[in-house]
Structure formats: structure tokens, C-alpha cells
Amino acid sequence: MSQPRGPLSQLRRGHEELVLGLLRKHGPLSRGELGKHCGLSRTTLYDILAELVADGAVVTATSQDTPRGRGRPAETLTLNPDAGQAIGIDFARRGLHVAAVNLAHEVIGAASEPHDADLPWEQRVELAGRLVGSLTGIGSGAALRLGALEAVGVGVVGPVGGQVGGQAQDEDEDAPHPVQVLLRERFGVPVLLDNNTRLAALGEAIWGAAAGDQDVLYLRLSHGVGGGLVVGGSLHRGAYGMSGEFGHITVEPGGARCDCGGTGCLETVASIRAVLDAYRAAGGRAADVPELVKAVRSGEETALGLLSGVGARIGETLAAVCNAIGPSVIVIGGELVETGAALSEPIERALHEHVIPVSRHRVSLRSATLGEVAGALGGIALVLHESPLLSRYPAGPDLAEDLSMTPSRHP
Amino acid sequence: MSQPRGPLSQLRRGHEELVLGLLRKHGPLSRGELGKHCGLSRTTLYDILAELVADGAVVTATSQDTPRGRGRPAETLTLNPDAGQAIGIDFARRGLHVAAVNLAHEVIGAASEPHDADLPWEQRVELAGRLVGSLTGIGSGAALRLGALEAVGVGVVGPVGGQVGGQAQDEDEDAPHPVQVLLRERFGVPVLLDNNTRLAALGEAIWGAAAGDQDVLYLRLSHGVGGGLVVGGSLHRGAYGMSGEFGHITVEPGGARCDCGGTGCLETVASIRAVLDAYRAAGGRAADVPELVKAVRSGEETALGLLSGVGARIGETLAAVCNAIGPSVIVIGGELVETGAALSEPIERALHEHVIPVSRHRVSLRSATLGEVAGALGGIALVLHESPLLSRYPAGPDLAEDLSMTPSRHP
Incomplete structure (x- = not known):
């Protein structure tokens, strides 16, 4: 290709x-x-x-405007509103999400497929290629115009900071991510990389629940708990790419061991696994989030009580971060949001109780609107690099060398 | 003048x-x-x-370079390194701090004077005028060149967000701050205003402990507990001017009532009054910070134990904010820093224990270096508006209308 x-x-x-x-x-x-x-x-x-x-x-x-009878x-x-221009791919922990925008920068299609957490990168990239292919045929007579691809914007799990466009800027991370090498071979274009949750924050702040806002806190409640920040109108990466790690804020000193190496992190209380484990320990029966959602909708006390406690912890954490950063909008995404008011109401109560009182009515809590493709859409935003939210985002050296992003470089 | x-x-x-x-x-x-x-x-x-x-x-x-005997x-x-150009004034809660820089933008002098917390604005501005006058005579034959003043940069206590240069941008805060009116009358130049702790953060990030860093968290432990953020190379104000309120992050759910209207805020544990009260409640004797410092230096167990607990709370809070924002440097200022390692070591221990492990060796903790004039220096930075840290800071309408900041406007 x-x-x-x-x-x-x-x-x-x-x-x-x-x-x-x-x-x-x-x-x-x-x-x-x-x-x-x-x-x-x-x-x-x-x-x-x-x-x-x-x-x-x-x-x-x-x-239609030409007057009749006055020449041709x-x-x-x-x-062509159906012609694709840019794609974004989110290599999430247990699934793959792909989205495409057309030449007018409107989203024309998206596709997702779950997979095992240990699927090798080669097979993930194969799967990505197939999903991208499947976007052909969306809309009436659409065809993703792969020849027009400028770059692929990709989200991956974990910290990404020193790397942009395959060029390492951090001595500790001087090899390109394997997915960058594989995708570059496959598509023949630069591969822009960032943390997939940060990209989801960017997606929501451009196309989703916080479109148009300048100070946005995005929290994702999924297999992991993470987030991203739009700060003063710019996507924020943090020194060493370590911003938005809300899931590793301590909420239970001396609590459960976390994958990050710490203890009592928000993730040990509010991730999908933590919530399902706690629910089952309390006597509930649910193998996955849809079953938990069913229990919530039936008004089951165990489920409601559990989510009330989890929501309080989330709201306290959000309040702390709000006091530090002062966002106007908090967007909450991830599968657990499907539990609805059973989770969002205790979050909001705890947020209002713990945020500095003068901010109480200035920050609004919203559910994410882009669903699981938010990260892929954020990847597209990296490729198009047209949002003012990206004005402080480093432009990759690949972009400078390889791409004809602006016509003015080719007079 | x-x-x-x-x-x-x-x-x-x-x-x-x-x-x-x-x-x-x-x-x-x-x-x-x-x-x-x-x-x-x-x-x-x-x-x-x-x-x-x-x-x-x-x-x-x-x-010196002219060859001898070859003409004049x-x-x-x-x-003139002694000629002043810009002044900053910090109207702190219980004292006034003034600083001046010369035409080369080097700090040429500073002065402070304590006063009662309820001193009326008229008298504070009088005092400010006298302190500014006292800067005349600093160095050899120096004279603050007040005629060259472009604006006065001023820090005040409390949230400032919608106002820049006396022009309100927030419907809730449509009257200029009283100090702006009074100072403008006195000096005849625009008065730029921001929260004084945020200005201290700016001062430390330009001239102080974090000079040259792009992602800086500044925490001040004084009569209040507050701070400021430099985020991705810009001073961050937050939506509604509400960033940096670290003092109002809950650290003791159901704890003591705070002036902000909340309960159990960090300020109820780590402000000067909170620390002195707790110290006396534990049997210690100290009327003020210098006496507490004396007790610490003598190795008194009560003082050391108390500060160890306070430091732990501060470190936990800093870790939460670090996980959210990812700064590379944390600067701690305010009078309580004078207690030295008795406070900074427990802060650092708790920070390292609670920050996400991959960030542990990436964030460094430093003591502020500018002392009590940090806020006044930050005010000067607003006036000069030359730091890249201010690139996203709103330029006041006053500046656009009144000032000849750049020669290019006067061809």
C-alpha cells in the first residue's frame, strides 16, 4: 500500500x-x-x-444557481464526503480501534475488534490492516483513499513522552515502539505515537463531550484507570510524558498492590477488574461489565452500594486534581460509564463535597460521547495537527522531513 | 509621579x-x-x-580596545545597571513586598514590610509608595527611574482570573480590584494583577529555583497554603483563574473546618497557624515560625515528630498532583521551609512513596530561592512579559491601548 x-x-x-x-x-x-x-x-x-x-x-x-437559458x-x-484521508489506530490492551476521517476532516467510519491481551504485535498490525480495509465501503460508494494517507496516528498503552514520529528524544527510550516499525512497513508513511488515553482526551476535546473547551480533565475507567489533560487550550504531555496518571493517585494508604508498583492506587478500586472483584466479594454475580450494568438497572442493592463507594473515591480524586488544575469540564469515559447514574451521581457528590467551594458550580461533569474509538480519533488529530489544542504538541521530525503537510512547502 | x-x-x-x-x-x-x-x-x-x-x-x-595613538x-x-525600569508589588495577607529590575532586566532591589492583616487598601498603597521610594539609593548611585515605568505588576491574595490590566473578563468580577484603582492613581500607569502565589510560582520559574524548567509545581507553605503551575512552558491560570489551589485538597476527610468552606483541607494541617496550633497542642512552645525553627534545630522530639506528620501529608498531596500533571520540578516556598530537613525529608519520603514509581527519579524537590519577594518578582515578569512562560498569558487590553511595549508600534 x-x-x-x-x-x-x-x-x-x-x-x-x-x-x-x-x-x-x-x-x-x-x-x-x-x-x-x-x-x-x-x-x-x-x-x-x-x-x-x-x-x-x-x-x-x-x-443550481445558473440562470436558465444563459449558456451552459x-x-x-x-x-467527496466519502473519501478518506487520515486514519487513527488505538492499540488498546484487549482490543483494536480504527477510525478514518474524510478530506473535509469529518469522521467517516470506525471499526473495533477485541483480542487477547497477549496478542503479538505482528498479529495486531495484521488485524489493524484488515480493520482499515473494512472501512472501505462505509457510506454510499465510499473508499478510504489510502494513497492520500499522510501519516497514521497511533495510540498505545503506557507512558509515551520522549518519542514523536519514531524519533526518540529520551535517552531511556531510544528504540522506536515495535508498532511504529511494523506500521511504517505496512503503510509506508510516518507513524505518530502517543499514549492512547491521552489521545482519547484529545479526541473528546476536539470532536466529543468537551469540544471547544480550553481546560478539560478526561478520566477513563476501563481495564486500567487513566486520563489526559487539556490545559489552557493545549494537550498536555507533562515532563517525560507522565501526565494524566489519575489511576495511580493513592486513595487507600496501605491498600491493594497495584500493577504500577504502588499500593492503594485509584486503579485498585476503580478499574473494571477491581470493581467486578469487589462486587463478587460482596456476593454479587457478574462476569463482565454488561452483567454488572444489568444488575444496576434492576436496582440491585449490592451493585448500587458498591458503585456508590467506588464513585466517592473517584470524586475525591477528581476534586484534588480540580483544585490543582482548575478545569471547566471533566469528561468521564471507559466501559464503567455504562453503569450510568449509579456511578456518576456518587462521583458528582464527592467532587462537589471536596472541590474548593468557589469552584463547585464552575466545573461540569460530562460523560464521554465518542465511545471506544476516542483514542483512534485522537490519533487522527495528531496526523491532521490542525487543532489549536496541538499548538504546543511537538511536531515530529518525520513530519518535517517526509511530509507535505502544507502546500506552501511545494511552491 | x-x-x-x-x-x-x-x-x-x-x-x-x-x-x-x-x-x-x-x-x-x-x-x-x-x-x-x-x-x-x-x-x-x-x-x-x-x-x-x-x-x-x-x-x-x-x-579599551582602541589602539593607542590612532585617534580618539x-x-x-x-x-546603567543601577537604573530601575519595572516594579512589582506583592500585597500579601500580612505584609508588603516590592522589587525592582533594571533596564537589563536584572533584579536591582527589593524591600518588605509586615503589617496587620486588616490594614485598609489606602494605607497599603501608601506603604507601597514608600517602599518603592526606598529602592532609590540601592547600589552605587542608583535611582529607580520611575519615569520609565511601563506598568506595575501586582499580586493579591485570592482567586484572580477574569481580570487583566483592570479590564474584567468575568461577569462575576466586573469591578477592578481596589488596589488597581489606587495604584493607577498613584503611578499613572496600568496595573497588571494576578494571584500573588501564582506570581511567586512565575518568579521562581524565571529567576529562582526552577529557572529554565518547563513543568514546575510551586507550593507555598505560609499563612495560607497555595501554589502555582508552570505547565508545558506556560504559566497556567486554569478556567476561572482557579489553578494551584493545592491547599484545599482534602487530606483528612471529616477533618477541621477550613476558611474556604471545606473540611480537612491541606491548609488545615500545613499552614503556619495549623502547624503552630498542633505543635502547642502537643506540648510544644512556640509563638511563631522562628521559635519553631529554633526548637527543630535543637532536635526537640515534639517539633520533629509534628513536622514529620505534616510533611507526610504534604508529600502525599504533591504525589497526587504529580501523577496528574507530571512536573519535573517541585519548588517549595513559604516561611515553613525554614524548618529545613525536618519538613523536607518527610515530604520527599511521602512523595516518593506515593508518586507513580516510574516518575520517582524524574521529579526533583527543591526549596524556593527567592524568599518573600518571589511574588513581587512575578509581578515584574507580568510587566516585562518577555518570558516564554507568559506566551499563553492573556495580554491585557490596557497594554494594547496604553503602552509602547514594543518599538515596532512607533515606526
Whole structure:
């Protein structure tokens, strides 16, 4: 699926991007209008347009505005809303999520598939390739235009900080992540990497529950408990890429051992496994979250009592972080959110009780809206790198060297 | 002390700033070199230089480099290291702190004076005027060049968020702070305002213990417990100006009532009053921090035991915030830091115990170095607005309208 990347093809890509950018900005344009805006020669422009139409990236329409009987109706060109441009992949612990946006930067499709936690990277990348392929056919006559891929934005579990675009910046982490090597081989484009929960925060802050907010705290309650921060209008990575580790804030001194090496972390109380274990220890019966949700919906006391306690711990932790950072919106995502008010109400009560009183009515609690593809969408945001939320995000050296992200680099 | 601010005086100020900026950037320059850099006419430049020399802002020196016997030695012009340019004032709860920097943006003097917590604003501003006056005479033949004041940067207690330069941006806080009105009357220049603890954080991150760091957590242990954050290289205010409220993170659920309206806040355990009260309740005798410090230095068990417990609470809180934000440096300031290792060691132990293990050796704990004038210095930083840490800080409308901050606005 890779394509030639020599100087001529890069020049052509630059021209294509220029034309696509104009159509993204202005909407439908006639060939004449495009010519005025882009400054390309008539021959070059018509060549580029023929190719973009043949590829399905651009479609033609006859303008409705032309007065009858006054010559031929003008033909306008517009972005094909079904043509894909960028993909994001979230390599979560036990499943894979893929999303694609079209040339107008609208989400055109997403796909997910669960897998075992120990599936090797080679097979995960195979699966990713198949899921990306499955996005072909979404909408009417859609086709993910893989030839137009600029980069793949990827989320992985665990801390990512020193690495951008496969270039290590931290002496402790000087090898690229295996998934970067494998995906680069497969797609022939740069692979941008970040922590998948931080990417989910970015996704929610661009397309989801906190779209348009400048100070956002995102908490994910899943197999792990983690999160991400948008701080003063920028995605925050923290020194060494270690921000958003809300799951490892101590909530029970001397409590249960946590995978991180600490004890009594929020994750030992509020992860899926912790919640299900505690529920079963209290006499409840549920093998997974959907069964727990069923018990909650039936009004079962054991389930409600347990979630009340878990919610209180979560709310106390959120209050501490709120006092430190001062967000206007808290977004809560992850599978456990499906338990609804049984969890969100005790969270909100504890948050309001423990946050500094002057902030009580200034911070709002919302459920995530993007579901399990939030991380994949955040990966797309990294690729497009157009959100002001990314203004302080390091631009990878790969992007500077390999990509024709902006037409101005190819006059 | 105010000066005419008509268009002509502003034009002249622009020229002055241009010349001062060139000397700040290049160091000593001859008149000819200055002429080449600044683009002003010879007559205008010589006029400006004559005035700056008469004011004491610029001093002349004879270059050492001129070969003997080859004409007159060249005269160079240089900034007077003793001439003041900007002042910052910290209106703390029980005292006033003032600092001044020279034209090279080096700190040239600072003064403090304690006062009662209920001293009216009029008298505080009077006192501020006197302290600013006292900075005259610092160093050899120094004189604070009040005529060159561009603005006064001021720290006050409590949340400040919606207000910049006297212009309210928050519907709840639409009146300027009384100190802004009074200071503007007195000095005739705009008054930039922020929370004084956040300004102390800024001061430490520019001139103090964390100079050069991009992700800094500053905690102040004083009559109140508060702090500030530098996040990804920017001073962070938070939505509604409510960041850095570390003192109101709950550390003892159901604990003592706090001034904020909550209970069991860190401030109820780690403020000066809380520590002295607990010390006396445990049988210790100390009326103030210096007496407590004396007890600590004599190795008194009661004092050491108490601080060990307080330090543990502080360290746990810092660990929670660290996990959320991922700073590389924690700076601790305020009077209680004078207790030394008796407090800092238990803080560090608890921090290391509760922070996520992978961050343990990545975050360093430091004592503040600027002392009680950190907030006043942060106020100066607001006025100069030259630190990259302020790149996301809102520029006040006053600055845009009144000030000739950049020569380019006066061609």
C-alpha cells in the first residue's frame, strides 16, 4: 500500500493538498475560481483535478444557481464526503480501534475488534490492516483513499513522552515502539505515537463531550484507570510524558498492590477488574461489565452500594486534581460509564463535597460521547495537527522531513 | 509621579525603548553602531541618547580596545545597571513586598514590610509608595527611574482570573480590584494583577529555583497554603483563574473546618497557624515560625515528630498532583521551609512513596530561592512579559491601548 515518495511525487502531493485545502476552506468552487485561488497553471490544475476526480477524492456537480437559458450551467468541484484521508489506530490492551476521517476532516467510519491481551504485535498490525480495509465501503460508494494517507496516528498503552514520529528524544527510550516499525512497513508513511488515553482526551476535546473547551480533565475507567489533560487550550504531555496518571493517585494508604508498583492506587478500586472483584466479594454475580450494568438497572442493592463507594473515591480524586488544575469540564469515559447514574451521581457528590467551594458550580461533569474509538480519533488529530489544542504538541521530525503537510512547502 | 502620555511622548518612549532594547540585546555599542541598528536619524538618536544619559538610564564608557595613538578612543554606550525600569508589588495577607529590575532586566532591589492583616487598601498603597521610594539609593548611585515605568505588576491574595490590566473578563468580577484603582492613581500607569502565589510560582520559574524548567509545581507553605503551575512552558491560570489551589485538597476527610468552606483541607494541617496550633497542642512552645525553627534545630522530639506528620501529608498531596500533571520540578516556598530537613525529608519520603514509581527519579524537590519577594518578582515578569512562560498569558487590553511595549508600534 506504500507509494513512491520521490521529489516529483512530493511536488504532485503538494499541488493536490493545495487544491484539497482550497475546497476544504471555501466549499464548492468552479475550475475558474480554483484557478484564481491556487496560482497553478491551467494545464497543471486540470491534470491534478482529473486525477483527484478519478481517485474519488473530488466530485463534480452542476451548479443550481445558473440562470436558465444563459449558456451552459457552471460545473463546480467539491470534496467527496466519502473519501478518506487520515486514519487513527488505538492499540488498546484487549482490543483494536480504527477510525478514518474524510478530506473535509469529518469522521467517516470506525471499526473495533477485541483480542487477547497477549496478542503479538505482528498479529495486531495484521488485524489493524484488515480493520482499515473494512472501512472501505462505509457510506454510499465510499473508499478510504489510502494513497492520500499522510501519516497514521497511533495510540498505545503506557507512558509515551520522549518519542514523536519514531524519533526518540529520551535517552531511556531510544528504540522506536515495535508498532511504529511494523506500521511504517505496512503503510509506508510516518507513524505518530502517543499514549492512547491521552489521545482519547484529545479526541473528546476536539470532536466529543468537551469540544471547544480550553481546560478539560478526561478520566477513563476501563481495564486500567487513566486520563489526559487539556490545559489552557493545549494537550498536555507533562515532563517525560507522565501526565494524566489519575489511576495511580493513592486513595487507600496501605491498600491493594497495584500493577504500577504502588499500593492503594485509584486503579485498585476503580478499574473494571477491581470493581467486578469487589462486587463478587460482596456476593454479587457478574462476569463482565454488561452483567454488572444489568444488575444496576434492576436496582440491585449490592451493585448500587458498591458503585456508590467506588464513585466517592473517584470524586475525591477528581476534586484534588480540580483544585490543582482548575478545569471547566471533566469528561468521564471507559466501559464503567455504562453503569450510568449509579456511578456518576456518587462521583458528582464527592467532587462537589471536596472541590474548593468557589469552584463547585464552575466545573461540569460530562460523560464521554465518542465511545471506544476516542483514542483512534485522537490519533487522527495528531496526523491532521490542525487543532489549536496541538499548538504546543511537538511536531515530529518525520513530519518535517517526509511530509507535505502544507502546500506552501511545494511552491 | 505620573507623566504626560500624549502621542508625542509615546513616540519618544518608543524611540527610547528601541535604543534600550538594542543595548539590552547587544551590550555596549558605539553611537555609530547604534545608528546602524536603530534606523533613527542622527539628530533624533543623539537627542534620545542625551536624554537617556541625563536620566541615568544609559552611561558612557571609553572603549579599551582602541589602539593607542590612532585617534580618539571610541566612546560606547551601555545600560546603567543601577537604573530601575519595572516594579512589582506583592500585597500579601500580612505584609508588603516590592522589587525592582533594571533596564537589563536584572533584579536591582527589593524591600518588605509586615503589617496587620486588616490594614485598609489606602494605607497599603501608601506603604507601597514608600517602599518603592526606598529602592532609590540601592547600589552605587542608583535611582529607580520611575519615569520609565511601563506598568506595575501586582499580586493579591485570592482567586484572580477574569481580570487583566483592570479590564474584567468575568461577569462575576466586573469591578477592578481596589488596589488597581489606587495604584493607577498613584503611578499613572496600568496595573497588571494576578494571584500573588501564582506570581511567586512565575518568579521562581524565571529567576529562582526552577529557572529554565518547563513543568514546575510551586507550593507555598505560609499563612495560607497555595501554589502555582508552570505547565508545558506556560504559566497556567486554569478556567476561572482557579489553578494551584493545592491547599484545599482534602487530606483528612471529616477533618477541621477550613476558611474556604471545606473540611480537612491541606491548609488545615500545613499552614503556619495549623502547624503552630498542633505543635502547642502537643506540648510544644512556640509563638511563631522562628521559635519553631529554633526548637527543630535543637532536635526537640515534639517539633520533629509534628513536622514529620505534616510533611507526610504534604508529600502525599504533591504525589497526587504529580501523577496528574507530571512536573519535573517541585519548588517549595513559604516561611515553613525554614524548618529545613525536618519538613523536607518527610515530604520527599511521602512523595516518593506515593508518586507513580516510574516518575520517582524524574521529579526533583527543591526549596524556593527567592524568599518573600518571589511574588513581587512575578509581578515584574507580568510587566516585562518577555518570558516564554507568559506566551499563553492573556495580554491585557490596557497594554494594547496604553503602552509602547514594543518599538515596532512607533515606526
